[in-house]
Amino acid sequence: MLPETLVAETRPKVVDRSGVAAGIPGGAFIEGQWQTTNMTFDVRDPEDGFLLWQVCESTSAEVGRAIAHLHRELEGHEWPLRSRREAFERAAFLLGEQSERFAGIIAAESSKTVREAEQEVRRCIETLRLSAAASAEVEGETLGFEDSLAGMGKTGWYRRHPLGIIAAITPFNDPLNLVAHKIGPALIGGNAVVLKPSSRTPLSALALVQLLLQAGVPSGRIAAVVTGPGVSEALVSDPRVDLISFTGGPRTADRIAAVAGAKKFLSELGGNNATVVFADANPEAAAEAIVAGAFGVAGQNCLSVQRVYVHASLFEPLLDHVVRRTESLSIGPKLDRSTDVGPLITEAEALRVAEWVEEARVGGAAVQVGGRRRGSYYEPTVLTDVPVDSRVIREEVFGPVVSIIPFSEVSEAIEAANDSDYGLQAGVFTQSIDLALTVAERLRVGTVVVNETSDVRIDSMPFGGFKKSGVGREGLRYAVREMTEPKNTIINFAGGARAQLHHGLGHIS
Secondary structure, three states: OOOOOOOHHHOOOOOOHHHOOOOOOOOOEEOOEEOOOOEEEEEEOOOOOOEEEEEEEOOHHHHHHHHHHHHHHHHHOOOOHHHHHHHHHHHHHHHHHOHHHHHHHHHHHOOOOHHHHHHHHHHHHHHHHHHHHHHHHHOOEEEOOOOOHHHOOEEEEEEEEEOOEEEEEOOOOOOOHHHHHHHHHHHHOOOEEEEEOOOOOHHHHHHHHHHHHHHOOOHHHEEEOOEOOOHHHHHHHOOOOOEEEEEOOHHHHHHHHHHHOOOEEEEEOOOOEEEEEOOOOOHHHHHHHHHHHHHHHHHOOOOOEEEEEEEHHHHHHHHHHHHHHHHOOOEOOOOOOOOOEOOOOOHHHHHHHHHHHHHHHHOOOEEEEOOOEEOOEEOOEEEEOOOOOOHHHHOOOOOOEEEEEEEOOHHHHHHHHHOOOEEOEEEEEOOOHHHHHHHHHHOOOOEEEEOOOOOOOOOOOOEOOEEOOEEOOEOHHHHHHHOEEEEEEEEEOOOOHHHHHHHHHHHHO
16 A cells, blocks of 8 residues: 655654765866856755755856866876776775665655665675676677688777767666666776766766775766757767767657757667466465566566566466465655655656556456555556557556466467557566577567566676667677777788898798
């Protein structure tokens, strides 16, 4: 049930919210300096509107100055690969030492419960560590010319070189770890970064910038701006920006691409993820994973379970387990350790989710549990008999709603799972390895997880999807490759050194 009262003064706390951002020295980071003027943009706790901090409203001119500064520093100052690796190793250590502080910031400014915030900090420590390890990806390899006519008498190699300046644009739902997933490989690859975090959750990102500077990242390699008129357009359209790395929605990605013009664009654009439960699966285990995957972070996760296709023979038992586990979830204040599901990021988002569910209900869907809103909270909701053209089926809900749908034939389940404009991840529950591998081959998604739901991301894996789910791959090693280019060096021995050597040997003889 939705909490009757949400009184900030009486809830258990990890931090005093009035001091949550006290250690952040400014509201933007431009030209190697923390900015403390024009800090007029409010950052509020989405649970109750409590004012946490104010950050800078920057200008397009300031964005231009930030980019110009990074460009000069890239041209004039070397940052050796060894030093980059050491800085990220130190950053991982420092984040471990400051984990409680960072968890407090995440829990205060975002939708995450304190337990979810702590988990994100642990993941970010690993992301920083994996960023350091990804330094090996910057090295190249020798080029094989022996089997090519054009390669006769030549030898060569390639090394990976930085692209230059990376624009990193990040969302609200993982305000720390997704920032690290962009900054880490960009800097390890030798680039500079202009970070634009979500204006809803900028404090985690600014705190991470501060920590990276403490760890040894040069101030000439990083900048951060949060918001302001024309800021986004100025960032993505600047010709000195060599690559844009964006996580968000397809509509925003289309606008960015239109403004940015012809430059490299990496994007992760969300999902409408399916999980398929076959007749030989364990319904209780599947239900446990489905509930966790559908309602974590109040469903505001690109990997959330949104559509569940279950074999008709298991439909009733699986639905029963899902409903009972959903009813047992605790909905309440984020900083209460007993809370399982907190609020959505804004009341407007909760209203949107309510509208989509009501649209499905009017169309014939049955609400098995949930379906109610109070303020920015929306109850975890399980739907059945959902019309296939409903937005809760066709689009990314990004809220705590899951639809359970029966099927009879394997081909029917695969076709239904693939019937989406998105293709990020999918889950498959079965005891048959043959069936699992057959289905995995036919699902058009970036990752298939067997005997788990779509809600699995290992930070070292190549992460991304098909169709509208984005372009390119994240995952530290793979992102380093995306953010660097191979540069070949070829030596022609036939007309150079070898000819001179042959000439010398002829004189000796």
